[in-house]
Amino acid sequence: MVIRIAAVGDVHLDEDVVGRFRPALEELPEHADALLLAGDLTRHGTESEARCVAQEFGGLGVPVVTVLGNHDHQCDQVPQVVRVLEDAGITVLEGNGVVLECAGGRLGIAGVKGFGGGFAGRCASDFGEPEMKSFVRTTTDSADRLAEALRSLDCDVLVALTHYSPVPDTLAGEPLEIYPFLGAYQLGQAIDSAPTALALHGHAHAGTERGTTPGGVRVRNVAHPVIKQAYSVFHLGDHLDQHQVSRIGSSGMERSWS
Amino acid sequence: MTVHRGAGPPDEYVEAEIQRMLTEDPDVAEQGITVVRRERALVLSGEVESPHRREEILRRVAERFPDVPITSDIGVIRTQAPTQVEELP
Numbered sequence: 438m439v440i441r442i443a444a445v446g447d448v449h450l451d452e453d454v455v456g457r458f459r460p461a462l463e464e465l466p467e468h469a470d471a472l473l474l475a476g477d478l479t480r481h482g483t484e485s486e487a488r489c490v491a492q493e494f495g496g497l498g499v500p501v502v503t504v505l506g507n508h509d510h511q512c513d514q515v516p517q518v519v520r521v522l523e524d525a526g527i528t529v530l531e532g533n534g535v536v537l538e539c540a541g542g543r544l545g546i547a548g549v550k551g552f553g554g555g556f557a558g559r560c561a562s563d564f565g566e567p568e569m570k571s572f573v574r575t576t577t578d579s580a581d582r583l584a585e586a587l588r589s590l591d592c593d594v595l596v597a598l599t600h601y602s603p604v605p606d607t608l609a610g611e612p613l614e615i616y617p618f619l620g621a622y623q624l625g626q627a628i629d630s631a632p633t634a635l636a637l638h639g640h641a642h643a644g645t646e647r648g649t650t651p652g653g654v655r656v657r658n659v660a661h662p663v664i665k666q667a668y669s670v671f672h673l674g675d676h677l678d679q680h681q682v683s684r685i686g687s688s689g690m691e692r693s694w695s
Numbered sequence: 696m697t698v699h700r701g702a703g704p705p706d707e708y709v710e711a712e713i714q715r716m717l718t719e720d721p722d723v724a725e726q727g728i729t730v731v732r733r734e735r736a737l738v739l740s741g742e743v744e745s746p747h748r749r750e751e752i753l754r755r756v757a758e759r760f761p762d763v764p765i766t767s768d769i770g771v772i773r774t775q776a777p778t779q780v781e782e783l784p
Contacts (some may be wrong), residue, residue, distance in 0.1 A: 453747050634783070670780040672783065674782075
């Protein structure tokens, strides 16, 4: 049995974007059991922009699960944004998880926005000025909540959903100087502390799709500017013995090719 | 590629100010635009979610820095349904 996950991040909706994703989203239930959104749903995090997200990504016929991104915090309207999304049936995760009953098994998703700080050997430390300590503690708190949420889920396939990146691999293409603003190794450490099958993130618009954590968990950057399509689809299942790419035909899946 | 020519060479501080303006100006709010200073112009590249946003970026930059020659290579991200899936064992 296979669990099929569609994912995209960084769609930055406002009125000028409404309708652009919808034609592709109408096809989504044929190809995926759930849609995961990796944050930065809006431009400034306003209630009106959240209504655009609800209009575009609501009522799809499959569960939609999201985390928020840094843009969704810009106008300090997070409670209003969350309420609008939840009213549209979108599950918003922040330090918690959800288990979805899919035809191929139970899909567990744990999510946090995450934060920056950088990667092993080149990262910010919990030391010095209060501002720096606050910055680093925001990251470690977020990673701790992700680890706890991942380990709390009883499911067949476990997925971690963040906005910030847990690994530097998927940042390739971004300037090295800004890596500490794009992710933190503590998120990877949290992902590796649980039997995670796949980690999805966004935020790095100039990054690349694929990476792995030090513990071997597959990581995919699904930021819209990276995947350059309405969403990507991943099939997870024990029956697959090698990495493969398959074609989606008009009548569903065609034969796999590696 | 659209080239807007003006007088005087681009300055490193202008480059920094444009980069920050693209993020901090509420009418733009784009973090994914790369600003590169070249000999003859400042090159803006990256991708945005709508043609309107691309026009707004160019309008704001030209308005704020009328003397800086700007080359624009900003695309609008495609939103077609995927034709392939990735299978992960």
